[in-house]
Amino acid sequence: MPQRARVYVDYAATAPLRPEVAEAMRRVEAEAWGNPSSPHAVGRRARSAVERARADVAGLLGCAAAGVIFTSGATEANNLAVFGAAGAAPEGRRHVVVSAVEHHSVLEPCLALGRRGWAVDVVAPEPDGRVAAERMAAALRPETALCALMLANNEVGALQPVAAVAAACRAAGVPLLCDAVAAAGRVPLREAAAHADLVTVSAHKIGGPQGAGALCVAPGCALAPVWRGGRQERGWRPGTENVAAIAGFGAAARLLREEEAALLARLRALDARLRRGAAATAPQGHAAGPPDPALRVPGLLTLAFPDLDGEALLVGLDLRGVAAGSGAACTSGSLRPSHVLQAMGLPPQACRFPVRLSLGWGSAEADVDAAAAALGEVVALQLAARGRAAGGAGAPAGWRAGARLSGPGSRASSRSDSRSARSPAAIRSAASVTEIQVRS
Numbered sequence: 001m002p003q004r005a006r007v008y009v010d011y012a013a014t015a016p017l018r019p020e021v022a023e024a025m026r027r028v029e030a031e032a033w034g035n036p037s038s039p040h041a042v043g044r045r046a047r048s049a050v051e052r053a054r055a056d057v058a059g060l061l062g063c064a065a066a067g068v069i070f071t072s073g074a075t076e077a078n079n080l081a082v083f084g085a086a087g088a089a090p091e092g093r094r095h096v097v098v099s100a101v102e103h104h105s106v107l108e109p110c111l112a113l114g115r116r117g118w119a120v121d122v123v124a125p126e127p128d129g130r131v132a133a134e135r136m137a138a139a140l141r142p143e144t145a146l147c148a149l150m151l152a153n154n155e156v157g158a159l160q161p162v163a164a165v166a167a168a169c170r171a172a173g174v175p176l177l178c179d180a181v182a183a184a185g186r187v188p189l190r191e192a193a194a195h196a197d198l199v200t201v202s203a204h205k206i207g208g209p210q211g212a213g214a215l216c217v218a219p220g221c222a223l224a225p226v227w228r229g230g231r232q233e234r235g236w237r238p239g240t241e242n243v244a245a246i247a248g249f250g251a252a253a254r255l256l257r258e259e260e261a262a263l264l265a266r267l268r269a270l271d272a273r274l275r276r277g278a279a280a281t282a283p284q285g286h287a288a289g290p291p292d293p294a295l296r297v298p299g300l301l302t303l304a305f306p307d308l309d310g311e312a313l314l315v316g317l318d319l320r321g322v323a324a325g326s327g328a329a330c331t332s333g334s335l336r337p338s339h340v341l342q343a344m345g346l347p348p349q350a351c352r353f354p355v356r357l358s359l360g361w362g363s364a365e366a367d368v369d370a371a372a373a374a375l376g377e378v379v380a381l382q383l384a385a386r387g388r389a390a391g392g393a394g395a396p397a398g399w400r401a402g403a404r405l406s407g408p409g410s411r412a413s414s415r416s417d418s419r420s421a422r423s424p425a426a427i428r429s430a431a432s433v434t435e436i437q438v439r440s
Ligand code: PMP
Pocket: 012, 013, 072, 073, 074, 075, 076, 078, 103, 105, 150, 153, 154, 179, 181, 182, 202, 203, 204, 211, 212, 213, 328, 329, 330
């Protein structure tokens, strides 16, 4: 069993490798270590391991195995999707539509197109992190080459209206890229994959190894190669395949498909328990994202503490053996505020170090209870220290009485925040560019 923190609640950053996956990878490393392009028996064993994994990933997504392109992860898959679709676009189509809450691996390639003279529409979310389908649809133009909307947001869990946006894209003849990374293992992927033309997933979020991912391309969707080299992955991802990692990805996808219904039911129960626990121990936190469980994925809770030092809370949790996250792992440590929370209109201090608690295949009630208890401890300690520093007991100056986990009165769901949520300046600064169009 891999070494883990005593309490691991950071599955959205990466999930621990499933033991069955580790075993499958060891077998492949021992028995199918050849180059899949070699025509001899050793190579053929490696080829068959890759093709079995392709069928397993296709099974999870409900797409044709022929459409699956293995990559080094979802970052590469998203880059390939954006630049590949842009490269294949007919003359005169030099416009992309992208939601403001996409992962950086989707946003940044779109913004790079902007620096090459493309028009880029970045569509702002509602205050709860959901992006209105009508706004995405309204941004489509005759010259649009690609539209990107993730299935679920990795920071606040908001489920996005992919089916409705896909219908608008289909009517406009625009390919839709759907990043399904944060949704995998939290909601069934097959339906979303049925709608989008380009779907991306990552192995390490579902108990597979880091360094493997896939782009699934629907039949008829044009995609230009981005890299040049050999004919691996039919030329879209040249280079010798990482056979063991791909086989591990396949094993994780197969297990998830077999256990999906049970896992999702367990996650929903754990999610409710986590929210109840955190509301009891740390009521000062604002739960970002939709309060309605039907509008978000289970097992992902991001709490903003606008009046507390979120970084110190995370350090305190770590010292108590609780590994929690803070928004997107790729940007944590860089002190860049969360572009997602900013786009949702949360105040800057709340965007800097939110506490993200995320669950997955190995999570148990004991993890949830321990995380909620530790969170209560670190919040209480910080409040007490502030009280002492202020020369008295109680809350620090500026403490908002009544701040609660997301509900009708919370900032995250308050209607009055919608103006700042759509502020072009907020989105531009979040996206760190100036040449984009922000749609409201
Ligand atoms: N998209 C989303 C929504 C993600 O959460 C992540 C990982 N943080 C990625 C893409 C990139 O995945 P990978 O780590 O496989 O490059």
